[in-house]
Amino acid sequence: DAGITQSPRHKVTETGTPVTLRCHQTENHRYMYWYRQDPGHGLRLIHYSYGVKDTDKGEVSDGYSVSRSKTEDFLLTLESATSSQTSVYFCAISEFPGTDDRTEAFFGQGTRLTVV
Amino acid sequence: GQQLNQSPQSMFIQEGEDVSMNCTSSSIFNTWLWYKQDPGEGPVLLIALYKAGELTSNGRLTAQFGITRKDSFLNISASIPSDVGIYFCAGQLSSGTYKYIFGTGTRLKVLA
Numbered sequence: 001d002a003g004i005t006q007s008p009r010h011k012v013t014e015t016g017t018p019v020t021l022r023c024h025q026t027e028n029h030r031y032m033y034w035y036r037q038d039p040g041h042g043l044r045l046i047h048y049s050y051g052v053k054d055t056d057k058g059e060v061s062d063g064y065s066v067s068r069s070k071t072e073d074f075l076l077t078l079e080s081a082t083s084s085q086t087s088v089y090f091c092a093i094s095e096f097p098g099t100d101d102r103t104e105a106f107f108g109q110g111t112r113l114t115v116v
Numbered sequence: 117g118q119q120l121n122q123s124p125q126s127m128f129i130q131e132g133e134d135v136s137m138n139c140t141s142s143s144i145f146n147t148w149l150w151y152k153q154d155p156g157e158g159p160v161l162l163i164a165l166y167k168a169g170e171l172t173s174n175g176r177l178t179a180q181f182g183i184t185r186k187d188s189f190l191n192i193s194a195s196i197p198s199d200v201g202i203y204f205c206a207g208q209l210s211s212g213t214y215k216y217i218f219g220t221g222t223r224l225k226v227l228a
Contacts, residue, residue: 031214033215033216035218040220041119042119042122042204042218042219042220043159043204043206043218044119044218045215045216045217048214048215050214058215090158090159092216094214096214097214101146101166102164102166103147103208103214104149104161104164105149105161105206105216106161107151107158107159107160108158110156110157110158
């Protein structure tokens, strides 16, 4: 299993409060991603990072921010949590491909967030 | 947002039957990945495909990268109860951004 740890694994928070989820990897992979998973929608990309301090938005980035100050850590912050952000959040990592341009994404165990 | 069309959404099959599912898109992909997700867990990579027309097996699983690079197929032969779960396809766009776009998943239930 890829060395990916998400914390916390479960969290209940109140509407309007800020929340930070952490993804920690021990693989030294360059790319890190945050996805959310909701019934009927599969996995949707929130933000991703292609290096330290280098991040970009995914398809559902509104209401979320990210930071990557070290290769191993990628933080997802919900600036002011809303009920629509109740979801399961997954972190993924992938390595910069070699000359064969082959790479895969590996996932963490997920964080179940409930906003009440 | 961009998403892959994955079908079927769900299927109930008898143990021992073969299973087929597919993903299609209007975009061209550089890589196709297939994952399985068990309840309460993260997706686990099953098969990775990198070339148009490529056919790759992993035990009872076989996946193919479509010739047009816009689709991919996953087959499971002789299904067993532990095949139960949600199967996702994912495509990596050819733009070099290394973003992965996911299908909506196929929920597989195997009846013993």
